[in-house]
Amino acid sequence: MGGCFHELLLKLVLVSIVAGTVSVLGSSFGTNYSNNIRCIEKERQALLKFKQGLEDEGGSLSSWGSTEDCCISWKGVRCSNSTGHVVMLDLHSEETCLGYTQRRFAPQACILSGEMNNALLELKYLNYLDLSFRYFNNTNFLELITSFSNLRYLNLSYGGLSGTIPSQFGNLSNLISLDLRGNTDLEAKNLDWLSHLPSLRHLDMDGVNLSKAVDWLQVVNMLPSLQHLSLRECGLSTVTPPPTLFNINSSASLSFLDLSDNQITSMIFPSLLRHANSLVFLDLSFNDLRGSFPHHTLEKAISLVHLDLSYNHLERIVPKSLENFQSLQVLNLSSNNLSGEVLIDFAKLPSLKELRLSNNHLNGNLPLSVGKLSKLEVLDVSSNSLDGTITQAHLLNFSLLKELDFSYNSFSLNFSSAWVPTFQLDTLKLSSCKVSGSKFPQWLQTQKKPRHLDISNASISDTIPNWFWDMSYKLRYVNLSYNQINGMVPDLSSRFVGVRR
Numbered sequence: 449m450g451g452c453f454h455e456l457l458l459k460l461v462l463v464s465i466v467a468g469t470v471s472v473l474g475s476s477f478g479t480n481y482s483n484n485i486r487c488i489e490k491e492r493q494a495l496l497k498f499k500q501g502l503e504d505e506g507g508s509l510s511s512w513g514s515t516e517d518c519c520i521s522w523k524g525v526r527c528s529n530s531t532g533h534v535v536m537l538d539l540h541s542e543e544t545c546l547g548y549t550q551r552r553f554a555p556q557a558c559i560l561s562g563e564m565n566n567a568l569l570e571l572k573y574l575n576y577l578d579l580s581f582r583y584f585n586n587t588n589f590l591e592l593i594t595s596f597s598n599l600r601y602l603n604l605s606y607g608g609l610s611g612t613i614p615s616q617f618g619n620l621s622n623l624i625s626l627d628l629r630g631n632t633d634l635e636a637k638n639l640d641w642l643s644h645l646p647s648l649r650h651l652d653m654d655g656v657n658l659s660k661a662v663d664w665l666q667v668v669n670m671l672p673s674l675q676h677l678s679l680r681e682c683g684l685s686t687v688t689p690p691p692t693l694f695n696i697n698s699s700a701s702l703s704f705l706d707l708s709d710n711q712i713t714s715m716i717f718p719s720l721l722r723h724a725n726s727l728v729f730l731d732l733s734f735n736d737l738r739g740s741f742p743h744h745t746l747e748k749a750i751s752l753v754h755l756d757l758s759y760n761h762l763e764r765i766v767p768k769s770l771e772n773f774q775s776l777q778v779l780n781l782s783s784n785n786l787s788g789e790v791l792i793d794f795a796k797l798p799s800l801k802e803l804r805l806s807n808n809h810l811n812g813n814l815p816l817s818v819g820k821l822s823k824l825e826v827l828d829v830s831s832n833s834l835d836g837t838i839t840q841a842h843l844l845n846f847s848l849l850k851e852l853d854f855s856y857n858s859f860s861l862n863f864s865s866a867w868v869p870t871f872q873l874d875t876l877k878l879s880s881c882k883v884s885g886s887k888f889p890q891w892l893q894t895q896k897k898p899r900h901l902d903i904s905n906a907s908i909s910d911t912i913p914n915w916f917w918d919m920s921y922k923l924r925y926v927n928l929s930y931n932q933i934n935g936m937v938p939d940l941s942s943r944f945v946g947v948r949r
């Protein structure tokens with residue numbers, strides 16, 4: 449105990465001598481010594497040299513150099529409380545790359561931050577480095593980064609990186625979190641370096657070109673600590689993985705898996721099976737899944753909250769494989785090739801908030817059990833071949849519903865004219881449905897804030913009631929075409945950009 453104390457004291461004194469100050473042993477020493485740690489001079493100089501090489505947009509680093517002690521008020525700099533070494537550098541830029549959208553990465557247009565000065569390598573104890581949205585033009589930038597061998601957190605997302613990820617990345621063997629997303633000109637020829645990062649829990653490489661990294665599945669399957677894996681739009685394909693792979697009980701803790709927007713085939717299923725116990729989030733949308741979704745694949749995925757298999761070519765999903773998901777909140781099976789009746793027993797999915805089955809070939813009735821989904825906010829079954837009558841009973845429990853899309857099916861709606869739904873919709877689409885009695889739906893009058901309304905081709909043969917024109921103030925989009933609507937339409941030109949009658 450005493451020995452430790454003396455060692456600490458010695459370090460502090462040494463530090464203070466190096467830093468050229470003697471104010472270290474302040475009165476609060478012992479109770480809050482973090483106040484008294486002085487920045488290590490060599491590291492201070494390194495930071496200042498680094499700053500000189502930066503195009504400091506908006507003076508975000510003006511605090512650097514304002515005080516002697518880089519550990520106290522330099523923006524984005526944190527020092528170790530025990531050694532005084534700079535351990536954390538968070539220089540993420542507030543300026544974002546232009547043109548980035550959710551699903552498609554636009555060609556990067558990040559603002560050049562400058563050239564990274566080699567002096568920064570003086571920060572040998574750095575364990576946290578965030579340079580996201582900063583673009584450095586050093587030719588060997590990525591190799592330089594791998595010199596920070598103590599890094600546990602590295603964020604180079606949206607950094608305008610290009611070229612090939614060097615194999616030296618395997619030297620960053622302490623990494624827990626690595627974020628390279630949004631660097632669309634970056635590629636990896638293989639992911640062998642990843643297998644040298646056994647502590648990795650969080651990996652995000654969305655948009656990085658991995659089309660040549662055919663070993664990706666093999667490598668990520670063997671990362672023992674991986675919890676979060678996001679490889680969206682990476683040009684991934686599935687090649688037959690070696691069968692022995694599935695005997696290894698690694699990355700059993702994977703809970704977040706986003707492999708959307710790739711060319712992944714159904715050969716991925718056995719791999720999913722291995723992770724089923726821990727999966728919470730699974731997004732395989734925009735891939736090349738075909739045939740049947742094997743029913744045992746997610747049988748054990750009792751923690752699943754988000755399941756997105758939309759935009760594939762799946763033909764069959766065994767209803768049983770979707771049951772017992774007590775926690776499932778999002779189910780998206782849109783834009784597949786599903787046919788037959790909807791046989792899912794929705795009573796087994798009590799947490800469901802968003803259900804999308806649109807753009808398939810489903811037929812038959814919408815099961816009444818959908819009415820059990822009292823937490824539902826989005827119900828989209830549009831563009832199928834569903835038929836039958838939708839009654840108030842279907843919608844009775846939907847007090848949280850925001851978006852309802854029954855379009856492009858052959859539904860008949862039978863709602864009483866006095867119906868007062870328990871929900872307030874944002875979006876209602878009933879195109880090609882048959883409304884009750886060919887009357888303009890009176891219940892719409894109960895909706896306080898709809899923004900998007902499509903009741904085109906809905907067999908309406910009626911006059912539009914006056915209250916509708918008052919309500920239409922709030923609407924952003926209305927489509928009433930292909931109906932037999934008669935009577936006066938007030939001048940709406942001041943309310944809508946385009947009016948067609």
Ligand SMILES: *[C@@H]1O[C@H](CO)[C@@H](O)[C@H](O)[C@H]1NC(C)=O
Nearest residue numbers: 476479480481482483484520
């Ligand atoms: C130590 O000092 C820092 C900086 O003044 C302060 O933010 C922090 O709350 C203090 N911690 C303790 C444990 O007193």
Ligand SMILES: *[C@@H]1O[C@H](CO)[C@@H](O)[C@H](O)[C@H]1NC(C)=O
Nearest residue numbers: 482526527528529530535536
């Ligand atoms: C140093 O101690 C302060 C106060 O206890 C704490 O807020 C801060 O996170 C610590 N810094 C590091 C790098 O551990």
Ligand SMILES: *[C@@H]1O[C@H](CO)[C@@H](O)[C@H](O)[C@H]1NC(C)=O
Nearest residue numbers: 503560561562563585586587
């Ligand atoms: C990086 O950009 C700076 C100007 O912003 C320029 O002076 C320097 O030569 C460039 N370095 C490289 C390696 O292109």
Ligand SMILES: *[C@@H]1O[C@H](CO)[C@@H](O)[C@H](O)[C@H]1NC(C)=O
Nearest residue numbers: 540580603605625626627650
């Ligand atoms: C990396 O930085 C980006 C942008 O600043 C941020 O959105 C993202 O959450 C960070 N990644 C991790 C893993 O913290």
Ligand SMILES: *[C@@H]1O[C@H](CO)[C@@H](O)[C@H](O)[C@H]1NC(C)=O
Nearest residue numbers: 594597615616617618619620
């Ligand atoms: C870093 O990686 C290179 C190439 O993979 C290797 O030669 C070198 O020894 C590694 N350095 C350390 C410190 O591990």
Ligand SMILES: *[C@@H]1O[C@H](CO)[C@@H](O)[C@H](O)[C@H]1NC(C)=O
Nearest residue numbers: 632633635657658659660683
């Ligand atoms: C990915 O890299 C390969 C060559 O390695 C190239 O042919 C392909 O066009 C790249 N894909 C994208 C989306 O840039």
Ligand SMILES: *[C@@H]1O[C@H](CO)[C@@H](O)[C@H](O)[C@H]1NC(C)=O
Nearest residue numbers: 694695696697698700722725
């Ligand atoms: C692998 O996991 C299964 C089920 O979780 C378990 O029964 C088995 O003993 C594990 N095998 C090894 C080698 O750990």
Ligand SMILES: *[C@@H]1O[C@H](CO)[C@@H](O)[C@H](O)[C@H]1NC(C)=O
Nearest residue numbers: 738761762763785786787809
């Ligand atoms: C969809 O399924 C039908 C058979 O039900 C098949 O003929 C067709 O080729 C499939 N389309 C795609 C894109 O998979």
Ligand SMILES: *[C@@H]1O[C@H](CO)[C@@H](O)[C@H](O)[C@H]1NC(C)=O
Nearest residue numbers: 733756758778780802804826
């Ligand atoms: C699938 O539906 C969910 C829930 O509405 C939504 O968040 C997600 O973006 C959809 N997926 C695609 C690919 O549009």
Ligand SMILES: *[C@@H]1O[C@H](CO)[C@@H](O)[C@H](O)[C@H]1NC(C)=O
Nearest residue numbers: 816817819820841842844845
């Ligand atoms: C609505 O919820 C109640 C209570 O949970 C339930 O008894 C009833 O069956 C539900 N209605 C429908 C149409 O499922």
Ligand SMILES: *[C@@H]1O[C@H](CO)[C@@H](O)[C@H](O)[C@H]1NC(C)=O
Nearest residue numbers: 837839860861862863864884
């Ligand atoms: C509509 O529902 C009412 C009872 O709610 C029923 O009497 C009537 O027959 C139904 N109409 C059609 C066309 O199904």
Ligand SMILES: *[C@@H]1O[C@H](CO)[C@@H](O)[C@H](O)[C@H]1NC(C)=O
Nearest residue numbers: 857858879880881882905930
């Ligand atoms: C209108 O709906 C009917 C089915 O009710 C459908 O056959 C027809 O194609 C639809 N017309 C338009 C213009 O959408």
